[in-house]
Amino acid sequence: xxxxxxxxxxxxxxxxxxxxxxxxxxxxxxxxxxxxxxxxxxxxxxxxxxxxxxxxxxxxxxxxxxxxxxxxxxxxxxxxxxxxxxxxxxxxxxxxxxxxxxxxxxxxxxxxxxxxxxxxxxxxxxxxxxxxxxxxxxxxxxxxxxxxxxxxxxxxxxxxxxxxxxxxxxxxxxxxxxxxxxxxxxxxxxxxxxxxxxxxxxxxxxxxxxxxxxxxxxxxxxxxxxxxxxxxxxxxxxxxxxxxxxxxxxxxxxxxxxxxxxxxxxxxxxxxxxxxxxxxxxxxxxxxxxxxxxxxxxxxxxxxxxxxxxxxxxxxxxxxxxxxxxxxxxxxxxxxxxxxxxxxxxxx
Numbered sequence: 001x002x003x004x005x006x007x008x009x010x011x012x013x014x015x016x017x018x019x020x021x022x023x024x025x026x027x028x029x030x031x032x033x034x035x036x037x038x039x040x041x042x043x044x045x046x047x048x049x050x051x052x053x054x055x056x057x058x059x060x061x062x063x064x065x066x067x068x069x070x071x072x073x074x075x076x077x078x079x080x081x082x083x084x085x086x087x088x089x090x091x092x093x094x095x096x097x098x099x100x101x102x103x104x105x106x107x108x109x110x111x112x113x114x115x116x117x118x119x120x121x122x123x124x125x126x127x128x129x130x131x132x133x134x135x136x137x138x139x140x141x142x143x144x145x146x147x148x149x150x151x152x153x154x155x156x157x158x159x160x161x162x163x164x165x166x167x168x169x170x171x172x173x174x175x176x177x178x179x180x181x182x183x184x185x186x187x188x189x190x191x192x193x194x195x196x197x198x199x200x201x202x203x204x205x206x207x208x209x210x211x212x213x214x215x216x217x218x219x220x221x222x223x224x225x226x227x228x229x230x231x232x233x234x235x236x237x238x239x240x241x242x243x244x245x246x247x248x249x250x251x252x253x254x255x256x257x258x259x260x261x262x263x264x265x266x267x268x269x270x271x272x273x274x275x276x277x278x279x280x281x282x283x284x285x286x287x288x289x290x291x292x293x294x295x296x297x298x299x300x301x302x303x304x305x306x307x308x309x310x311x312x313x314x315x316x317x318x319x320x321x322x323x324x325x326x327x328x329x330x331x332x333x334x335x336x337x338x339x340x341x342x343x344x345x346x347x348x
Contacts, residue, residue: 002065004225012053012225016232019049020110023239039243046237053233057226064288068221071292072230075220075266078299079213079259080234081252084242086205094198100177104195105239107182108202113235115203117228119214124224131278137215138270144212145264148256163204164197173197206235212263219266220291251310258302262295 050073058066091101126133167173174191178184182196217227269291275283310316 002223042240043244050233067288069226071220072217076230076234090201104198107199111203112206120227134270134274138267141263141267145260148260164201216266219270252306254302254306261298
């Protein structure tokens with residue numbers, strides 16, 4: 001049984017909020033393009049913070065809590081790499097200048113963290129009240145693993161995002177960025193800039209990713225505090241990680257296979273946990289230290305194999321592998337749909 005004292009909850013929330021404010025005031029105090037040196041510094045900074053927090057948790061609540069946190073954080077960090085692919089697509093679709101990208105990322109990540117907190121609270125309540133929640137989470141992860149493999153060569157359509165599509169219809173959107181503002185005045189009326197649509201796209205897309213990643217973290221721990229902190233520290237470092245690995249992303253050609261293997265492994269782990277608790281205690285469970293080793297091993301093998309593959313075949317490029325965003329249609333598919341619509345509207 002993991003004991004999380006109330007003061008640790010309070011101190012952690014204050015610390016995470018302070019980090020976000022610090023990032024907002026210091027890291028993005030002026031619009032500018034982020035170069036490799038700055039991105040490296042902030043990436044190392046946030047990784048060090050996440051690892052340091054894990055050791056603090058280990059000292060306060062014991063090795064079980066520490067091990068579960070590290071496993072959850074590694075899961076979230078690995079799954080967040082796919083978020084970065086979609087961020088690249090979003091910035092390209094909306095033609096966001098480099099100097100405004102990190103500000104928009106930070107606001108989107110902040111919104112995603114708030115929304116994920118709600119999902120974590122709901123998930124924790126479901127886990128504590130209904131034992132079959134582990135069965136449901138396990139099936140979701142296995143389904144997601146299959147979809148990652150099926151859609152590994154398809155690019156998601158960020159323009160089809162429900163919130164972005166309807167925001168265009170409801171909100172008065174201007175074409176001018178107005179110095180990086182989200183909302184401004186134009187000809188005497190209040191309008192929103194394209195950066196607000198980017199903010200909505202990033203926040204809502206990350207929330208859809210959470211529908212897969214949060215069940216995955218519950219696969220390594222059922223403690224809400226650990227699920228929350230693993231998500232928080234993975235998200236807080238996402239902005240810097242984006243600028244650090246932006247050029248490396250397209251080389252991870254086997255990312256879909258690696259993430260699929262991780263999700264399938266955790267899905268099976270959840271199914272075994274459900275069977276152990278509700279069917280028979282003779283059913284074995286996968287210990288958290290073994291989960292951590294398997295996840296790290298898959299990530300290492302995936303990365304090395306991807307780099308070797310690209311070295312041998314430089315023309316190959318990786319794609320985003322989000323299964324919660326509808327893949328873009330190929331031109332041939334769009335022509336077929338147009339032909340079907342034409343046939344259906346024309347009489348005999």
